[in-house]
Amino acid sequence: MRLSQLFTKTTKNVPADETARNAQLLIQAGYIHKEMAGVYAYLPLGLRVLENIKRIVREEMNAVGGQEVMMTALQPRDIWEKTDRWDDAKVDNWFKTKLKSGAELGVGLTHEEPIVDALSGYVDSYKDLPIYIYQIQNKFRNELRAKSGLLRGREFVMKDMYSLARSQEEHEKLYDQVIKAYYKVYDRLGLGDKTYRTYADGGIFTDRFSDEFQTLTDIGEDTIYVDEAARIAINEEVYTDENLAKLGLDKSKLVKKRGVEVGNTFHLETKYTDALGVYYTDENGQRQPIIMGCYGIGISRLMGMLAEYFADERGLVWPEAVAPAKVYLARLGDDPAVVKQADELYEKLTKAGVETLYDDRDARPGEKFADADLMGIPYRLVVSKKTREAGVYELKSRQSTEVEQLGEVEVMKALAAAGQT
RNA sequence: CGGGGAGUGGCGCAGUCCGGUAGCGCACGCGGUUUGGGACCGCGGGGUCGCAGGUUCAAAUCCUGUCUCCCCGACCA
Numbered sequence: 373m374r375l376s377q378l379f380t381k382t383t384k385n386v387p388a389d390e391t392a393r394n395a396q397l398l399i400q401a402g403y404i405h406k407e408m409a410g411v412y413a414y415l416p417l418g419l420r421v422l423e424n425i426k427r428i429v430r431e432e433m434n435a436v437g438g439q440e441v442m443m444t445a446l447q448p449r450d451i452w453e454k455t456d457r458w459d460d461a462k463v464d465n466w467f468k469t470k471l472k473s474g475a476e477l478g479v480g481l482t483h484e485e486p487i488v489d490a491l492s493g494y495v496d497s498y499k500d501l502p503i504y505i506y507q508i509q510n511k512f513r514n515e516l517r518a519k520s521g522l523l524r525g526r527e528f529v530m531k532d533m534y535s536l537a538r539s540q541e542e543h544e545k546l547y548d549q550v551i552k553a554y555y556k557v558y559d560r561l562g563l564g565d566k567t568y569r570t571y572a573d574g575g576i577f578t579d580r581f582s583d584e585f586q587t588l589t590d591i592g593e594d595t596i597y598v599d600e601a602a603r604i605a606i607n608e609e610v611y612t613d614e615n616l617a618k619l620g621l622d623k624s625k626l627v628k629k630r631g632v633e634v635g636n637t638f639h640l641e642t643k644y645t646d647a648l649g650v651y652y653t654d655e656n657g658q659r660q661p662i663i664m665g666c667y668g669i670g671i672s673r674l675m676g677m678l679a680e681y682f683a684d685e686r687g688l689v690w691p692e693a694v695a696p697a698k699v700y701l702a703r704l705g706d707d708p709a710v711v712k713q714a715d716e717l718y719e720k721l722t723k724a725g726v727e728t729l730y731d732d733r734d735a736r737p738g739e740k741f742a743d744a745d746l747m748g749i750p751y752r753l754v755v756s757k758k759t760r761e762a763g764v765y766e767l768k769s770r771q772s773t774e775v776e777q778l779g780e781v782e783v784m785k786a787l788a789a790a791g792q793t
Numbered sequence: 794c795g796g797g798g799a800g801u802g803g804c805g806c807a808g809u810c811c812g813g814u815a816g817c818g819c820a821c822g823c824g825g826u827u828u829g830g831g832a833c834c835g836c837g838g839g840g841u842c843g844c845a846g847g848u849u850c851a852a853a854u855c856c857u858g859u860c861u862c863c864c865c866g867a868c869c870a
Contacts, residue, residue, distance in 0.1 A: 381820085382831090383803095383804060383805090383819075383820075384804090384805090384819065384820095384831070385804045385805040385806095385818090385819060385820090386804095386805075387804075387805085388799085388800095388804085388805065388806085388862090388863085389799090389800095389862050389863055390863080391863070391864070408861085408862085409861085409862065409863085463870085464868085464869095465868090465869075465870085481870065482870050484870095511870080513869085513870075515868085515869065516794070516867085516868060516869080517794095517864095517866095517867090517868080517869090519863090519864085524869075530870085532870085575869085575870060582870095593869090636870070638870085666870085668870065670870095702829095704828080704829060705828065705829090706828095735831090736827090736828055736829090736830085736831075736832065737828070737829045737830065737831095738828095738829075738830035738831045738832080739830085739831045739832095740829095740830090740831090741829080741830045741831080742830065742831045743831080745830090746831095754829080756829070757829095758829070766829095
């Protein structure tokens with residue numbers, strides 16, 4: 373993409389209505405637009421990051437056999453009444469609206485009910501199970517107070533997967549498989565070593581503990597107690613001696629930390645399938661209950677999390693796996709020979725499949741460098757009169773101050789090899 | 794929802810206490826000088842001061858109501 377054609381631009385002004393670093397940086401770099409509190413639009417560069425995160429999550433969900441669907445945001449009241457989750461006293465962050473006829477609707481905040489309801493026409497026999505169904509979709513929650521930029525919004529992008537199993541034993545197997553897939557997702561995002569499976573409250577979903585995935589960082593909203601050696605943690609909300617005993621955690625090894633919840637999985641048992649009357653028939657012709665699990669990953673929250681976690685005083689520092697482009701090609705000056713050389717290099721990089729942001733604007737070097745840093749593109753490549761005369765290109769990683777002088781072949785090789793995911 | 798802060802060109806702000814119809818920086822346009830870490834000079838376009846009502850000869854400024862945003866708390870698949 374040529375920056376001269378990109379409609380967004382960066383700004384030196386820090387937005388006054390944001391204190392969260394992720395929102396400040398993403399707005400300054402032109403990745404997102406704030407529509408209102410807790411509601412953000414994704415601009416070209418931001419959308420690329422969001423799609424990259426989705427791609428990784430999607431690949432890992434597909435790898436365990438997940439089947440992707442897209443459910444609806446508009447929800448009929450009746451299925452939610454069957455599970456007793458329509459009442460505001462039960463779930464207080466609903467957005468609700470009405471049809472012209474007067475019938476009440478909900479705007480989806482989670483999708484257990486519609487998923488189960490939709491599956492009721494397809495799941496009849498033991499031969500139809502087990503299955504994983506997932507979607508990546510916008511969720512709407514009427515939070516009393518949105519905050520922390522993309523970390524807690526009212527409209528946000530989430531991946532939610534649901535498993536349906538024939539027995540408790542089968543359910544546990546499916547559940548563990550997803551836990552493993554989640555670790556892979558966080559590894560690929562560069563958060564693996566800082567992310568802990570954490571026992572937490574089951575909320576409105578289940579009476580059992582849920583598992584949260586908490587990334588340790590000071591910006592976290594959650595307080596958790598971590599056993600780093602055992603790679604397990606427990607959320608403060610369920611941190612009692614009784615629970616520690618139940619979970620077999622050693623209190624003396626737990627250290628209090630802050631974390632951001634980057635995923636959450638639940639054992640739903642038969643709560644939703646029973647309530648909506650969905651069963652299967654076993655080999656003996658007997659009707660049997662279906663055991664469910666559900667598995668969430670906040671895609672947009674992860675984007676905010678990554679923006680805040682991987683940043684420095686000059687701006688964003690995207691991991692290559694999610695960066696909107698791999699390299700920022702800065703052309704300095706408008707010498708015709710330099711322009712020609714940079715244009716050709718851009719073509720070559722693009723043809724080689726190296727995502728390139730080509731700064732072909734009529735701007736001064738300092739501005740281009742500052743923008744490359746603020747946008748957080750992993751590599752910066754400079755073409756100028758100076759490099760042309762020296763017969764080299766300058767390649768620099770966003771994470772280092774060192775500049776390498778390389779010939780074209782070496783540049784292409786370095787960029788093709790770097791950060792394959 | 795409780796407490797606190799704030800709404801003034803696209804963005805960041807000053808002006809409000811002590812009413813006299815709006816100013817600065819960024820961004821934008823034109824001209825010139827510049828060109829390896831967010832250049833400089835000159836000229837120029839753009840706001841009726843969140844919204845509604847009130848007081849007054851006169852309201853960004855005072856009064857009332859209301860909406861919105863931010864922070865702390867409560868809450869949080």
